[in-house]
Amino acid sequence: MSWLTTILILLPIGGALLVAIAPLSSYGLGSLAALVSLIEVAVWITAVGKFDFGNPSLQLSQQVSWFADLHVSYYVGVYAFSLWIVGMTVVVMAACVIYGWWVGRDRGRAYFALMLMLTGAIVGVFTAQDLILFYAFFEAMLIPLYILIGVWGGPGRLRATQLFVIYTVVGSLLMLAAIIVYGLQEGTFNLTEMGPSSSTWLFLGFVVAFAIKSPLFPLHGWLPETYRESPPEVSAVLSGVVSKAGLYGLLRIVIPKFPGPVHDWRIVLLVLASISLVYGALLAFRAPDFRGVVMYSSLSQAGLIVLGLFAGNDLGFDGAVLQIVNHGLISASLFLIAGMVERRCSTGELRLLGGMARGRPALATVVMAVGVIALAVPLSTAFAGEFLILAGVFQQGWWWGVIGAAAMVLAAMYMLRAISGVLHQDVGPAVPDSALDLRLGELAVVVPLLVCLLGLSAWPNLISGHAFGGNHAQSVIAKGLP
């Protein structure tokens, strides 16, 4: 019994309420929100200190009965792998909140309250151990997003919001129905107690819901408009953190609880994941704008992570957790960078950009460093994750490894194109001479993310070797994550 997990969830939600009522200026509200998000990071570090990484079972847990007759309870806690994903979440959210503060989003009260609310909900998704609670957080995470996109988004935000709502409603419905039926069959919604199910239909309900979120080909229809129209820091949250809810769902619910259907459908999922991987990379290669490259690379990376998850061995699982964290940090950094570039040039179109490296050493260094980590240059943490995943899925069949290796080359192609499109060659028509180098506030947002990535590059084993306590992911998951 520990309050830490609950504090992790409630601190930002409490912060959101405080922001909603505090009699402060917009700037003051922003500072308050930034402060709360930084305290959240500190709480997470405390949680890491209290966590026993040798122990594969649920820790820092807290259970309070909620609807006793339905066997629904408020039950939260973390496994090692969820602790890392939560850590990535709070770090990325802090960066995004601070970025919003620095940019000075209008209607600050609503904006910062929603961002903090979102933080709490996402942490809730990653820590809930009761399916109804999980669902509640899952929905609670989506509602702030609808508003953040719909109100603070770009000119096409309404259509983007519509698409996002339609897709997520479909996904949520399928998941809710599957949760209700699964819970009724098991007689409990407690994830740690629910036994394995062999129902293909329930399995598919969950898989479709999570595949929309991740996203996985061909369920990524919401992605282009949403990522392009959202404010950059919201895109960063969406692709860095929210999409991980889908991958986490696969890891926490689908794979441990549906061993039979996972076995039967493994090939289908691996095929879809491979298609996402290659398809996303190919589309990223022709995307006209920087954000386009990043969002299709996110599709590609989601495919890679699903490959790892469905490789079904230690290499795949450890690699997938590492890559979830990596991609969260990378994708958030890239979207924030996109925002910084767009602020200077009022466009992200690569043919209108270029030549920004000259005279802007900080921007050039940051773009180049994040960019080469994103393309998984060997020795980077992204390479470590990719290596484990592909080595794992290689053992399912060499062809998956070959597809993954081909995607490595494609990743180099699209990422170098994007880097050069912004930094190199002739100065683009949209780049004003007055465009400044990164300001201190922007560096304060993106440099910590970069430092996390570099630190992980020196020691990716911090995550890959400490994701499933005792270090045998496959056996822990085969037991259904008790």
Add this chain to the structure above:
Amino acid sequence: MKAAAWICLLLPLASTLAITLGGTALSRRTAGWISTLTTFGAFVAAAVAFFQMLGESASERTHVTTSWTWLSAGQYHFGFSLLVDQLSVMMMLIVAGVGGLIIAYSLGYMDGEDEERRYFAYMSLFVFSMLLLVEGANLLLLLAGWGMVGLSSYLLIGFYQERHSAIAAAKKAFIMNAFGDATFALALFLLVEHTGSLDYSSVFAAAPHGGTVANLIALGLLGGAVAKSAQIPLHTWLPDAMEGPTPVSALIHAATMVTAGVYLIVRCHPLFENAYFIQDTAAALGALTLLMAGLIALVQVDIKRVIAYSTMSQIGYMFVAAGIGTYANAMFHLMTHAFFKALLFLAAGIVIHAVAGEQDIRKLAGVGKLMPRTKAFFVVGSLALVAIFPFSGFFSKDPILAAALQRGWFGITLYVIGMTGAFLTGLYAFRLFFIVFTGEPSSFVREHHHAHHGQEGPVSMMATVGVLAVLATIAGFLQWAPLWTPLTKWLDPVAPPLVEATSAQEWATSGVGITIGLAGIGLAWLLYSAKRIRVPRALPVLEHKFYWDEAYDVLWYRSSDLVSRGLYAFVERPLIGGSLVAVGRGFSLAGRDVGRLQTGLVRSYALALAGGLAVLVVIFLAVR
């Protein structure tokens, strides 16, 4: 030993970090000195390791230190481990030594260049990466260094970042090397699956002998090697890489990085010996490359590209050596080549520096008259390259071909190709020399040549080139097969040779080699100096470099662009993006204006939730 290895590795990394973080707080000059001194510091550390090793008996010279587990999953553990043995200490000395000289040369060459600091940060990053490559004690770290040298090479080729050609060349180099990295990684996946480890010792002990798996492993590694070392079929990036500053070409694209493929084969020789066919393929590819590059070099008009093709050609000899299994000779040639090729590039750099960056040899004609010292340096480098006694190439190149004679018809074919290549080397090397350095200065040279304070170049440049000229002259005497062979003995515990030439074969090959080299030089003299023979027109196939670039353009770049466009036009837009437009319209029917849209959304949302949920629950319950 452990401390020396770590200092050697980390000093250049510290330099990169210091220069990057220091930014404008450091003067340009300081950045250059930091980079130079740390690299020489790394050299001193490598030398300390070497002398400590000299004091040990041959069987105790392998030192592995694991500092932390870099990556692990389940029962697989990949440590951040360094390996110092006879082979890696030799590479450390070459990399840090030649690297230090070239970075010192850059102090003069890059002086006044915009963004000098960035240049020195990249150079230090390269030295770190290359040292990681040679010091890594497992194949994962080897791959990590492998990718990092690719990255530094990309950064340095594209150093002049507003030049289109430079950025295009940088991307091309990176992507071709990414191919190599991908096949390399596939080989590693196979090794992980079949041996459960990537540490050299356990991999070599457990790797499968013969059979498909062994062949595929060697093939994957060979893919990485040919990409990094610019051998057929992944060679086309190297000539373009000459877009980088000249010291970069000297350090990365001549002396060190491009020879990493040779190091890989020598280091992993047990894996190649388990797959004879692939090892022979390596030799065959090397032979083809040395011939092709020699032919193309004959018609190039850019001084750096001629030297670049000669690099490809010389690495071809090293691949032949590694492929037939005379590993010490491969490493010996790697070393002497590092000296004389760096010398040639840096001497060319002095010329380029003195004539406002011009590289076209037709315009540079006759510059030697104004630059007598550089001319002398260049002639030393060229003679070493053509393998004329007593210059270093003579001692290292001919033993490779002599050893080939031990391999039957295959070896004789390699021998003939190698000798043909030697003739071409004499011809193209002295074509370059005679055109650029002899005769009367061209009008272009008279107009643009400017002396540097009355000297041919700054002290840092002339002095380092002088050191390299001395090395290129005397380094060969380290080993003179069959009279004395200390290097072969030194490397024997790490990579024992598969074939050894007899004394008669060595002497005969030396005689033939020198004659053929002189014949090439003689022909070059007749063609380009005495002009007794008219120079024939260049064949189109040579001018187009055997059409490799054109083929790759169609096969990879255009086709992936086409596929990408096709997917967008026929899948993404109509099927993925469009499928929901209709549904979206249904939603927006509810509201032509924003206010009504929002209420419409909420109502539809609630309705869909309730209705859809009921239907789904019924379905799920009904089917199970």
